[in-house]
Amino acid sequence: MNDMTPSKGCRDVPVLKERGQREVFCGLTGIIWLHRKMQDAFFLVVGSRTCAHLLQSAAGVMIFAEPRFGTAILEEKDLAGLADAHEELDREVARLLSRRPDIKQLFLVGSCPSEVIKLDLSRAAERLSQVHFPDVRVLNYSGSGIETTFTQGEDAALAAMVPVLETSDERQLLVVGALPDVIEDQALGLLEEIGVTPVRVLPAKRALDEHGVGENTVFALTQPFLGDTHAALERRGARHIAAPFPFGEHGTTAWLKAIAAEFGIDESVVDRVTEAPRARARKAIATQAAELQGKSVFFFPDSQLEIPLARFLTNECGMSAVEIGTPFLHQTLVGPDLDLIAKGPVISEGQDVDLQLDRALDARPDITVCGLGLANPLEAHGLTTKWAIELVFTPVHFYEQAGDLAGLFSRPLRRKELLKGMPNRLEAAE
Numbered sequence: 001m002n003d004m005t006p007s008k009g010c011r012d013v014p015v016l017k018e019r020g021q022r023e024v025f026c027g028l029t030g031i032i033w034l035h036r037k038m039q040d041a042f043f044l045v046v047g048s049r050t051c052a053h054l055l056q057s058a059a060g061v062m063i064f065a066e067p068r069f070g071t072a073i074l075e076e077k078d079l080a081g082l083a084d085a086h087e088e089l090d091r092e093v094a095r096l097l098s099r100r101p102d103i104k105q106l107f108l109v110g111s112c113p114s115e116v117i118k119l120d121l122s123r124a125a126e127r128l129s130q131v132h133f134p135d136v137r138v139l140n141y142s143g144s145g146i147e148t149t150f151t152q153g154e155d156a157a158l159a160a161m162v163p164v165l166e167t168s169d170e171r172q173l174l175v176v177g178a179l180p181d182v183i184e185d186q187a188l189g190l191l192e193e194i195g196v197t198p199v200r201v202l203p204a205k206r207a208l209d210e211h212g213v214g215e216n217t218v219f220a221l222t223q224p225f226l227g228d229t230h231a232a233l234e235r236r237g238a239r240h241i242a243a244p245f246p247f248g249e250h251g252t253t254a255w256l257k258a259i260a261a262e263f264g265i266d267e268s269v270v271d272r273v274t275e276a277p278r279a280r281a282r283k284a285i286a287t288q289a290a291e292l293q294g295k296s297v298f299f300f301p302d303s304q305l306e307i308p309l310a311r312f313l314t315n316e317c318g319m320s321a322v323e324i325g326t327p328f329l330h331q332t333l334v335g336p337d338l339d340l341i342a343k344g345p346v347i348s349e350g351q352d353v354d355l356q357l358d359r360a361l362d363a364r365p366d367i368t369v370c371g372l373g374l375a376n377p378l379e380a381h382g383l384t385t386k387w388a389i390e391l392v393f394t395p396v397h398f399y400e401q402a403g404d405l406a407g408l409f410s411r412p413l414r415r416k417e418l419l420k421g422m423p424n425r426l427e428a429a430e
């Protein structure tokens with residue numbers, strides 16, 4: 001365990017800001033998990049074949065299950081005459097909606113090509129909303145690589161939904177962030193037992209389940225990458241409950257206590273309700289953390305989950321962080337997590353990948369968390385890596401997943417140990 005007191009955390013540490021070559025996903029990838037969460041939504045990317053290929057490779061086998069996303073591919077003639085592009089989009093949307101009457105929300109998702117040719121998708125969304133009202137709501141956001149990095153795609157989608165939510169004066173908690181259903185149920189169950197009510201979620205599973213938002217709404221984020229959604233909710237008068245993110249036993253407890261305090265519920269109630277799940281989480285973490293104790297970790301920027309995860313690994317698994325890289329650093333959102341990370345690691349924002357690779361290779365951390373494009377090359381240099389994408393796709397929030405979360409980091413180390421002595425060519429990133 002780290003012995004520095006939490007009050008000497010990393011919030012005020014100067015941030016190393018880098019701009020240069022980047023190795024990250026664009027925001028289109030958010031569609032992969034959003035379309036599973038929002039069961040009556042369809043995500044229509046307006047882009048090129050590159051965008052279609054990206055989605056197909058990121059979605060893997062999901063593309064065989066009639067997913068609710070697709071790409072309207074811009075052809076050369078669309079690039080030459082924008083008027084045609086709008087007409088063609090209208091036609092494509094009409095065809096899609098007639099084939100899939102289950103769709104109630106349609107997102108027109110901007111891409112690099114549509115941004116570069118300045119195809120006005122927000123105007124298209126307004127126009128199509130009127131055409132297909134009241135059956136389908138058409139919204140627009142950008143998932144382009146020029147504007148968004150990986151999980152920011154979810155942020156952009158949710159931020160686009162906030163302005164169209166009804167107005168509500170109800171005193172309520174809004175839990176914001178797309179979680180797998182089983183995790184969402186756990187969170188809602190804990191909040192109910194503590195006595196927080198009523199609790200709504202954004203995004204809801206279906207458009208009809210959505211609730212309004214207003215000045216009596218307080219909201220808690222479950223993901224650290226929701227900066228624009230945070231701003232959009234504040235513009236609607238809602239107030240944010242700042243808290244560490246619900247990763248691990250400590251993070252989950254601190255998150256619940258911050259919400260309980262907002263609702264005038266004593267800490268002792270949270271302690272009582274969470275006693276059993278906390279004990280389960282501690283035990284599960286301890287099983288996985290044996291390999292992690294005393295080891296060092298280096299985060300390349302990827303999902304914005306890096307800071308809360310570094311907090312979990314350093315505070316609850318006995319690791320030390322060398323560098324915590326994040327594509328963007330929202331102080332307001334991750335400040336409570338930064339407070340809990342002992343001074344020492346470099347906190348970096350943005351990326352110049354060559355410089356960062358040099359730092360990682362110099363530091364030779366025990367585990368390097370990075371994207372798929374860097375993982376195998378770093379393994380070839382003898383570093384042990386963890387693919388960051390898995391941290392977004394795997395259920396890792398709240399008590400019952402705390403052991404699995406630690407396991408995602410201990411597994412590559414354990415495998416390395418098992419393969420010791422075998423020829424290097426057998427090793428690959430995980």
Ligand code: SF4
Binds near residue numbers: 026047143144145146
């Ligand atoms: S949106 Fe941009 S970065 Fe993403 S796949 Fe399309 S062209 Fe590539």
